[in-house]
Amino acid sequence: MQFVLGILIFLATFYLIITEKIPSALATLLGGLLMALLGILNEEEALEAVASRLEILFLLIGMMIVVHLISETGIFQWFAIKVAQLVKGEPFALIVLLSLITAVCSAFLDNVTTILLMAPVSILLANQLQLDSFPFLISEVMSANIGGSATLIGDPTQLIIGNEGDLTFNEFLFNTAPLSIIALISLVLTVYIIYGKQLKVSRDLKAKIMDLDPSRTLKNMTLLKQAMAVFAVIILGFVLNSVIERGLAIIALSGAVILIIMAKRKPEEIFKHVEWDTLFFFIGLFMLIKGVEEIHFIDILGDKISQVTEGNFNLAAIVVLWASAIFTSVIGNVANAATFSKIIHVMEPSFRHLGNVKAFWWALSLGSCLGGNATILASATNVVAVGAAGKAGLKISFVKFLKFGMLISFQTLLLATIYLYLRYL
Secondary structure (H helix, E strand, O other): OHHHHHHHHHHHHHHHHHHOOOOHHHHHHHHHHHHHHOOOOOHHHHHHHHHOOHHHHHHHHHHHHHHHHHHOOOHHHHHHHHHHHHOOOOHHHHHHHHHHHHHHHHHHOOHHHHHHHHHHHHHHHHHHOOOOOHHHHHHHHHHHHHHHOOOOOOOHHHHHHHHHHOOOHHHHHHHOHHHHHHHHHHHHHHHHHHHHHHOOOOHHHHHHHHHOOHHHHOOOHHHHHHHHHHHHHHHHHHHOHHHHOOOHHHHHHHHHHHHHHHHOOOHHHHHOOOOHHHHHHHHHHHHHHHHHHHOOHHHHHHHHHHHHHOOOHHHHHHHHHHHHHHHHHHHOHHHHHHHHHHHHHHHHHHHOOOOOOHHHHHHHHHHHHHHOOOOHHHOHHHHHHHHHHHHOOOOOOHHHHHHHHHHHHHHHHHHHHHHHHHHHO
16 A cells, blocks of 8 residues: 555655646645655654765755855856857857867766856846747756766765765776767757757847946955855865865855855845755655655565566666666666665676676666756756746746657767667677
């Protein structure tokens, strides 16, 4: 009975999110709380589902505060004008440049931090050019997830996979980065095919862009210096995370608190700019996924995968890639990576004599990151970007994201299938 109830709650939650009958944050909270109210989870398990992922929530809070204070200085407008002038106001060239910057930053920071920084820039630029900002923002979101697959620190899923598979930074760089480059090229070409004809700007508008004085957008140089100094230390902390042995959340939140004190701001003035709806969306989602785990639905699927692929190494690797991508699109890439890692540990002994089982880990990495483009729910990056877009007046529905995200996810997964086959199988 609990199994049936759990599946019904899960499906009903996604129905509410897709149809937007109630806000997404309320939908996931309702689903997660129903899991507890109906006994699928007890109170301790529901709270533990959130507590075990507090690093994600605190990381987001810290970076939201830092990014807000940085934005008050006008540096995003300055950067937007500089980038636009660099490509002389050509919209498609601008999308390519922003996508490239986003992908590279996502590989060496983390993609949530990157999209928090880049989303305001892309929306500002689109508005300045009097264009629909959706192609700009969605290209950056996809680039963030693709770029995040290139390194060990690019995405929370990579940290989980690296830890479970005992994989190094250089191994990720050597094995997943080449496909990231190929996937990014594929994304840019697709954006051109779909939106190229819409990306037209008059000569007068381009001339106005070139005549703008970026320095006039800078408002508070003292705060800018303080914010950039703190931000630089935070990023250094992220990069040296494994050396200094301090969590990303602690580093980000510490930087945020220090910056608030340096800027002499009142806490209530700053905290109102935190995107609480995004945070509560995740809280509900964590409880919901824990409920799905408790009814052993994911375990059942894992056992089926092991049975179907037993003895066929090539098929097993391809199934890991596509199944992890499908799971990611539904339960999110962090939950998928944590769950699917256990499945791979079960599979490894049966396949070790047939090939290099590290191929399974690369398949899981690519499936989780590329599958993360499929739906809003598939990645924290997507949720944060849609939240930021909403604050800027750009509403992105679940279905609108799905139409473009599924296309990009499918074509990049096809490329990943070919890549895995040629390199490892």
